[in-house]
Structure formats: structure tokens, C-alpha cells
Amino acid sequence: MKKALSFAIVSLLVLNTNSSHAAVIKNGATCSKVGQIKNISTGKFTCTKAGKKLKWVFKEKLVEIKPIFQPWSIDNQEETLISAALEKYSAWTKANQGKYSNAEFYIDSRVDPTHSKIIEDSSRRAQDAFVSIRNAPYKVFISGEDAWIRTKLAELNMVGPPGTSVCGNSSAPNLYCAGNDHAFFVIRGSNSLLTMQKSDYQTPGHEYFHVVQFSMGGSQTFGLMPSWFAEGSANFVGTAISHELGYFDYRLTRFEEIRKPTTNRSIPLASFQRNDSSVGLNNWLSPYGIGQVASEFIVASVGMDAFLNIIKYTNELNSFEQGFKKATNLELSEFYKLFDAGRINWGIQAVK
Secondary structure (H helix, E strand, C coil): CHHHHHHHHHHHHHHHHHHCCCCCCCCCCECCCCCCEEEECCEEEEEEEECCEEEEEEEECCCCCCCCCCCCCCCCCHHHHHHHHHHHHHHHHHHHCCCCCCEEEEECCCCCHHHHHHHHHHHHHHHHHCCCCCCCCEEEEEECCHHHHHHHHHHCCCCCCCCCCCCCCCCCCEEEEECCCEEEEEECCCCHHHHCCHHHHHHHHHHHHHHHHHHHHHHHHHHHCCHHHHHHHHHHHHHHHHHHCCCCCHHHHHHHHHCCCCCCCCCCHHHCCCCCHHHCCCCCCCCHHHHHHHHHHHHHHHCHHHHHHHHHHHHHHCCHHHHHHHHHCCCHHHHHHHHHHHHHHHCCCCCC
């Protein structure tokens, strides 16, 4: 009797379950509470009052279509160009980075410790990123004045550059420069962090990339490269490293650089051959900002390996024009035409 009763109860439960289905949610179907929301993969249903009735109203999810960068296209927009270049750079560094252990830092105690740490951390990150190309000793000198660096060089039996200043004569608050195995950072003033621009945070990576350029081709190759490429490529790498370490977003640092009237001129890129600030601000063709944008265009179009091979082949062929063609499979003259045609989309004035 007990078994028969149990069977009857179970059967009743099964019958009740099968006979009560949840209300189907579809566009126009009846709902019970205004404002109730049901999300699905393609959008959402919202319970809405229509006259005296409550009905489900469906709204389709808007899918944002991310523009795809087209190599060497002048129609790419600024954000598309930046994103593609950073993605190519990041992918390359992840595949090639390692741990660098040959760095030595000589730091003047008068320099703000926070400032010197920024230089040290950024320099180490740059070394790690390019260890597959260069894994050799690197000395970094950070001081509040040139004399301190010259004294330290003498202690290490290193020959310093000619002239009074280790980085050339300049009235800038801070001076930065690099050689084939070293870099100098002259940080003037006790409140240096207050006077730093966003672009100052990219200089450790920038200067180390010059060391990479020297290691790939020597001073002769550095002299063959136009300044827009030599300095612009270093700016691109340095800004990417500053972004990577969380100092400033790449786009903010880039914007600060390209808005400068000395670099954002309505003059063809090919004219930015030499970096000579001694001609005065009105005549100086600063290669940093415009060269950084040109470097983005190259990296985004052909990748970091081809970008670096420009330096390699310039050295092998003793010609930047031929090295550029071999590395990118594009004539340098054609690159200039493309860049000058598209640059207005990327934050640089059009050529007049």
C-alpha cells in the first residue's frame, strides 16, 4: 500500500511539472512587471507598458565594428593606425623579449630618487625588449650636472664627448643623449618632476633604442638614416615603453609631441633629413613627432621585423633608400608620397 501511494505522488508531481511551462519571452509577448529586463546574446527584452497591457519589447545589441588597418593605405584613420602599430610592437616584444642583466647605473644623489627610478625602470624594460638584438654591457649616467658625469667617466677610464656639455649645448631643463653602449641623463633643477613633460617619460626607452640602432649598424649607418627615421623610430619605441609601464597613455604622449609647431609643419616628410635645432625654432625641422607618426605607418603596415630590418639593410647596402626598399618591399619615394597624402588623417598638417 505504501509503495502504491508513493508511486501516485511521484506520478502527480511529474504530471504537474510537465503541464506548467514558463512563459515564452518573445517580442510582443505578455510580461508581468514593468521595467523587467531579460538579456540574451543578441540583445535584451524589456517589459514595457503598451496601453493597458504589459509586453516584452526587444532591442538588438549594437555591435561595434572595429576598423581593420589596411597596409600602406592613406585612408586609415588615426586611431586605427595607432592601434595597429602598438599591436604589432607588443606582439613582437612578447615573442622576442628576455631578461637583460648587463646594465650599470651611476646616479648622482642630487637627482630626485623618483625621477632616477623612472629612468632606471624604463631603461631596464627597453633592454629586456630588445635583448634578442643586443645583449651587451650598458652604462647609464644620471646627474644634475655635466661635471659630475665627466668625473664619473674619468673614474671609469671612459672618454667623454668633446665640449662642455655631454649632450651638446642646450638651454633645455633636462638633457638626454646616447652612444654605442651608454646614455647620459642630465637632470637640472631640484624639482625636476614638476617640469617634466609626458615626452620626458619616453626618453629612457628612446635613448636605448639609439643604442640598438648603433649595435645594428654603427655610427656610419646612423648617419645614413634621415633624422625623421632615426629619431622618430626611437620616439615610437620610447612612447610605447612609457605606455607599457603605465606612466602615460601612448596617445597622450604622442599628442603632446605632434602638436609642437617645430615638428607639425606643412612640409614634406622627406625634408626632415637633419636634426639641427641651432637654426632657431622658426626654422628647425624637429623630426621627433612627424617621424614617430611615420614609424607607426611603417610598423602597422609591415611589422617590427621589417621595421628593424630597415636599419640592418641600410648598414649592409650603405644606403637608406636601398635598405628601406629591401626591408619593406616599397620604394622610399613611394612611401614619402603615401605618407604625405595620408598624414592629415593621422594628426600632421597636410603639405602645402
